[in-house]
Amino acid sequence: MGSISEVFQHLLNGLTLGGIYALIALGYTMVYGILKFINFAHGEILMVGAYVGMFAFDFLRGDMPYGPLMLVVFFIAMIIAMIISAVLGMAIEKIAYKPLRKATRLAPLLSAIGVSFILSNLAAYIWGTKSRKFDYPFDNTAYNIGGVAITPHQILILVVSMILMIGLKLYIDKTRMGKAMRATSLDQDVAALMGIDVNKVISLTFAIGSGLAATAGILVALDFKVYPTMGAMAGLKAFVAAVVGGIGNITGAMVGGILLGLLETFGVAVLGIPQGLKDTIAFGILIIILLVKPEGLLGKAEREKV
Amino acid sequence: MSLLYTKQLTRAYGGVIAVSDVDFSVEKNSISGLIGPNGAGKTTLFNNVTGMDIPTSGSVHFNDKDITGVPAFKISRLGIARTFQNIRLFKEMSVLENVMIGRHFKSGRSMISGRTVNALTSYMKMKSEEKDVYDKAREWLDFFGLDEARNEAAKNLPYGNQRELEIARAMATEPELLFLDEPAAGMNPQETDHLMSTIRRIRDLGVTVLLIEHDMKLVMNICEHITVLNYGKKIAEGNPSEIQKNPLVIEAYLGKED
Amino acid sequence: MINFLLLILIYTGLYALLALGQNIITGFTGLLSLCAAGFFAIGSYTTAILTVNYGWSFWFTIPLAGVLAALAGALIGLPTLRLKGDYLAIATLGFGEIIRNVILNWDSLTRGPMGINGIPMPTIFGMVINPYRKWGYLTLVWIFVIVFYFLLKRLTRSRMGRALEAIKEDEIAAYSMGINTTKYKVWAFMVGAFVAGCAGSLQAGFTLSVTPNTYTFMVSVMVLCMVVLGGMGNHLAVILGALIIQLAAEFPRLLGLSSTVPPQFKQIVFGLILVIMMIYRPQGIVGRKKVNYDKFVGNETRRVAKKSEVN
Numbered sequence: 001m002g003s004i005s006e007v008f009q010h011l012l013n014g015l016t017l018g019g020i021y022a023l024i025a026l027g028y029t030m031v032y033g034i035l036k037f038i039n040f041a042h043g044e045i046l047m048v049g050a051y052v053g054m055f056a057f058d059f060l061r062g063d064m065p066y067g068p069l070m071l072v073v074f075f076i077a078m079i080i081a082m083i084i085s086a087v088l089g090m091a092i093e094k095i096a097y098k099p100l101r102k103a104t105r106l107a108p109l110l111s112a113i114g115v116s117f118i119l120s121n122l123a124a125y126i127w128g129t130k131s132r133k134f135d136y137p138f139d140n141t142a143y144n145i146g147g148v149a150i151t152p153h154q155i156l157i158l159v160v161s162m163i164l165m166i167g168l169k170l171y172i173d174k175t176r177m178g179k180a181m182r183a184t185s186l187d188q189d190v191a192a193l194m195g196i197d198v199n200k201v202i203s204l205t206f207a208i209g210s211g212l213a214a215t216a217g218i219l220v221a222l223d224f225k226v227y228p229t230m231g232a233m234a235g236l237k238a239f240v241a242a243v244v245g246g247i248g249n250i251t252g253a254m255v256g257g258i259l260l261g262l263l264e265t266f267g268v269a270v271l272g273i274p275q276g277l278k279d280t281i282a283f284g285i286l287i288i289i290l291l292v293k294p295e296g297l298l299g300k301a302e303r304e305k306v
Numbered sequence: 307m308s309l310l311y312t313k314q315l316t317r318a319y320g321g322v323i324a325v326s327d328v329d330f331s332v333e334k335n336s337i338s339g340l341i342g343p344n345g346a347g348k349t350t351l352f353n354n355v356t357g358m359d360i361p362t363s364g365s366v367h368f369n370d371k372d373i374t375g376v377p378a379f380k381i382s383r384l385g386i387a388r389t390f391q392n393i394r395l396f397k398e399m400s401v402l403e404n405v406m407i408g409r410h411f412k413s414g415r416s417m418i419s420g421r422t423v424n425a426l427t428s429y430m431k432m433k434s435e436e437k438d439v440y441d442k443a444r445e446w447l448d449f450f451g452l453d454e455a456r457n458e459a460a461k462n463l464p465y466g467n468q469r470e471l472e473i474a475r476a477m478a479t480e481p482e483l484l485f486l487d488e489p490a491a492g493m494n495p496q497e498t499d500h501l502m503s504t505i506r507r508i509r510d511l512g513v514t515v516l517l518i519e520h521d522m523k524l525v526m527n528i529c530e531h532i533t534v535l536n537y538g539k540k541i542a543e544g545n546p547s548e549i550q551k552n553p554l555v556i557e558a559y560l561g562k563e564d
Numbered sequence: 565m566i567n568f569l570l571l572i573l574i575y576t577g578l579y580a581l582l583a584l585g586q587n588i589i590t591g592f593t594g595l596l597s598l599c600a601a602g603f604f605a606i607g608s609y610t611t612a613i614l615t616v617n618y619g620w621s622f623w624f625t626i627p628l629a630g631v632l633a634a635l636a637g638a639l640i641g642l643p644t645l646r647l648k649g650d651y652l653a654i655a656t657l658g659f660g661e662i663i664r665n666v667i668l669n670w671d672s673l674t675r676g677p678m679g680i681n682g683i684p685m686p687t688i689f690g691m692v693i694n695p696y697r698k699w700g701y702l703t704l705v706w707i708f709v710i711v712f713y714f715l716l717k718r719l720t721r722s723r724m725g726r727a728l729e730a731i732k733e734d735e736i737a738a739y740s741m742g743i744n745t746t747k748y749k750v751w752a753f754m755v756g757a758f759v760a761g762c763a764g765s766l767q768a769g770f771t772l773s774v775t776p777n778t779y780t781f782m783v784s785v786m787v788l789c790m791v792v793l794g795g796m797g798n799h800l801a802v803i804l805g806a807l808i809i810q811l812a813a814e815f816p817r818l819l820g821l822s823s824t825v826p827p828q829f830k831q832i833v834f835g836l837i838l839v840i841m842m843i844y845r846p847q848g849i850v851g852r853k854k855v856n857y858d859k860f861v862g863n864e865t866r867r868v869a870k871k872s873e874v875n
Contacts, residue, residue, distance in 0.1 A: 032650075036650075037650055038650040038653065038654065095839075096839050096842075096843070099843045100842060100843065103842070103846060104846070105650070106590075106594065106596055107842045107846055108842070109596055109650055109653055110596075110788070110792060110838050110841075110842050111838060111839045111842040111843070113598075113785060113788070113835075113838055114834070114835040114836065114837070114838025114839040114842070115835065115839060116835070117785060117831050117832070117834055117835030117838070118831075118832050118835035118836060118839070119835075120831075121828035121831040121832045121835065122828070122832060124828045125826050125828040125829075125832070232781075236654070236657065236658070236661075239654055240654075240658070243651070243654070274669065276665070276668065276669045277665060277666075277669055279661065279665060280661075280662050280665050280666075282658075283658030283659070283661060283662050284662075286654070286655060286658055287643055287655060287658065287659075290643065290647055290651060290655060291643050294647065294651070356740065358736070358739075358740065377739075378739050378740045379739050379740070379741075379742050379743055379744050379745065380742075382740055382741060382742040383742045387740075387741075388740055390736075390737065390740075394734045394736060394737035395733075395734070395737070396729065396730050396733035396734055396737065396738075397733060397734075398733060398852065399726075399729060399730070399733060400854070402857055403726060403729075403855075403857075406723075406726060406857075407726050407727070407730045407738070407741055407743070408741055409723075410723055410726070410727055410730075410741060410742055410743050411742035411743070413723055432718070432722055433861060435722075435723070436721075436722065436723075436857075436860070436861045437861040439723065440857050440861045456858075457856075457858070475741065476741075479741065479742055
């Protein structure tokens with residue numbers, strides 16, 4: 001298994017990967033919590049967010065040198081991407097999902113698959129299929145701390161995902177709107193009777209989830225570039241993370257994301273699972289979890305009322 | 307003789323005990339009622355007896371056979387059929403098809419080949435089997451006065467007829483024991499009267515009927531034996547006049563209904 | 565031009581088979597499966613490996629391809645029985661990806677990303693069915709479509725078909741009516757996968773080479789589109805769906821516009837079809853097939869006599 005520093009290295013790599021999964025998983029889980037359906041197009045929103053972030057960043061920075069100002073520009077670009085993705089998320093909900101709220105369970109799911117297809121191919125048409133580089137807003141040379149290599153990018157991921165997750169948790173637990181969201185996820189009809197504007201809550205849920213996805217998209221893109229199908233695999237795995245944690249459960253999504261990141265990293269590094277089958281790990285875990293504890297680690301078992 | 311009885315049946319969900327230590331029985335060829343305030347555990351008891359849910363402890367016996375934890379699809383094959391509190395019809399399918407599905411396990415048996423092979427190989431056999439199912443289904447539709455509407459989609463029936471169709475579908479399985487979960491809920495007085503006569507006619511076929519109902523007029527009118535649940539516990543049983551006089555029952559309902 | 569039309573019709577036939585299989589799983593039983601491509605791939609690779617490496621006759625590989633795909637169907641069906649719609653969709657999607665991943669990485673058997681070439685042309689009574697001449701293969705594929713159409717129609721018009729539809733409509737009620745829902749759900753998966761496996765086999769015999777990137781998620785979505793567009797639970801309708809989708813996908817080339825219409829065009833159209841159909845016509849163009857039992861099995865005269873007996 002190697003030395004202690006190696007273990008820490010894998011731990012760090014796993015945590016950063018997991019942080020990204022968690023950010024994406026939150027979007028799935030929040031939407032599922034309220035509408036009880038999987039937003040298949042979530043991964044594509046992430047992709048659009050990454051493109052927007054990249055364009056905004058490239059436009060704003062000009063030929064600025066590395067430095068604090070560039071980081072500020074980077075965050076501005078990130079916020080622009082979050083806002084545009086949030087608007088996109090809300091628009092998708094209004095157009096493709098809202099008319100189907102009373103339809104069979106299959107309908108919104110199929111509609112979501114359609115939306116995801118439209119978005120990724122539209123992106124390929126407009127921006128081309130070639131992957132584009134998203135430049136680091138800093139010199140990404142790794143620091144070496146006691147034999148563990150940590151890159152500024154990893155620090156960025158950890159800090160950003162931590163701040164967003166804690167922020168979201170506080171927002172949902174402490175604010176009025178957060179309470180409205182929790183109420184709506186428990187029982188939409190009763191929430192509506194209590195004077196909660198359910199449509200507003202649903203829109204907001206899509207906005208927040210999409211914003212988080214955009215951030216995750218940008219963080220992924222720094223390492224793996226931007227391309228039209230980048231959202232598909234990331235989205236799928238994040239969905240697995242959401243299920244592992246317990247879909248509909250916000251803390252669960254965070255836990256599940258980090259856990260999946262760690263499992264993938266250690267699976268490849270320690271168990272020697274070939275890199276080519278890395279993606280299979282996630283689906284293997286998914287199928288096992290669904291069999292053993294379908295409600296996920298932190299989810300509550302749902303009984304269908306007879 | 308008791309057709310069905312439970313021994314110390316208990317169902318807990320986490321800390322909440324929905325049904326607690328209930329000894330409960332249904333006499334053969336009777337119309338029995340299960341009543342109690344909302345949340346008393348009536349539907350939970352139903353579900354535990356029909357295999358839709360598994361008791362935490364205690365046992366269920368049908369025809370002196372222990373059927374605790376037997377899955378619902380097998381229980382219906384043993385001769386217990388049921389309806390649901392919030393109607394569960396196959397909405398897009400026709401009235402006729404709904405009842406034909408009730409015939410599902412009564413048909414298609416084959417000694418040698420599996421049913422898939424059977425359906426594929428012998429067209430004549432399949433057709434004659436379908437004919438049996440069809441004829442029986444239409445007999446039941448006749449019984450419930452729904453034959454005229456047989457080609458309508460189930461969801462297009464008036465509410466009262468939907469309730470009766472659900473009963474027809476259950477009867478098509480030719481049960482010994484029929485469970486009705488709030489059959490009169492949402493019915494107007496005429497529909498309720500019609501339902502009462504239907505239930506009596508079902509009993510006259512030799513079928514035992516057990517019903518959960520909030521409509522006390524219906525319960526006191528047609529039930530010969532009534533069991534009362536409150537907070538998951540059995541608080542009384544007896545014939546309608548006994549139940550009406552029982553102080554515990556009056557207490558359970560007071561301030562709720564009257 | 566005529567050659568290209570024939571090509572479209574051959575692919576329509578192959579996709580019609582996939583759609584017929586998907587229709588059993590999704591259209592009748594209401595299970596949203598997203599791994600048609602996986603079953604298709606298993607079928608193709610079975611034929612490719614057995615004919616190239618082991619010298620099997622093409623014809624014998626077809627049923628085996630179906631059986632292996634059906635086993636894969638059971639494998640995915642069994643664990644997913646406990647899953648509700650959305651979970652099932654993702655699990656099957658994951659399963660499809662696993663199949664593709666395994667094919668990509670199992671070099672010794674599948675030759676990885678290179679794929680398998682040199683599949684011999686199918687022969688019948690000493691005659692070669694040359695895929696390049698198209699007419700022969702077109703006939704072959706459509707014979708399969710017609711045979712499966714009748715077989716599946718027969719299966720679904722029996723008590724089994726009703727049981728499947730009951731599961732789609734209300735699983736709990738179906739369960740309480742004595743239908744072994746678990747068994748039927750696995751069964752639906754197996755039948756659907758079997759058909760898709762046979763389609764895969766036919767595809768291998770047509771293209772004479774197989775590569776993993778033929779069997780992407782795109783294929784699964786396309787097949788789903790055909791079922792949704794034609795009408796869930798209607799065999800003829802999904803064949804129509806396959807034809808429409810194929811024409812939609814290929815019409816830029818048919819009209820000689822392939823240089824002006826971007827390659828993403830067809831996928832965008834599929835996406836639009838799914839969304840628009842769900843909002844405006846969820847039952848599909850044709851809709852569910854209503855069986856007229858009065859005509860199919862009924863015999864009014866005998867019934868009337870019986871009725872008077874009952875009363």
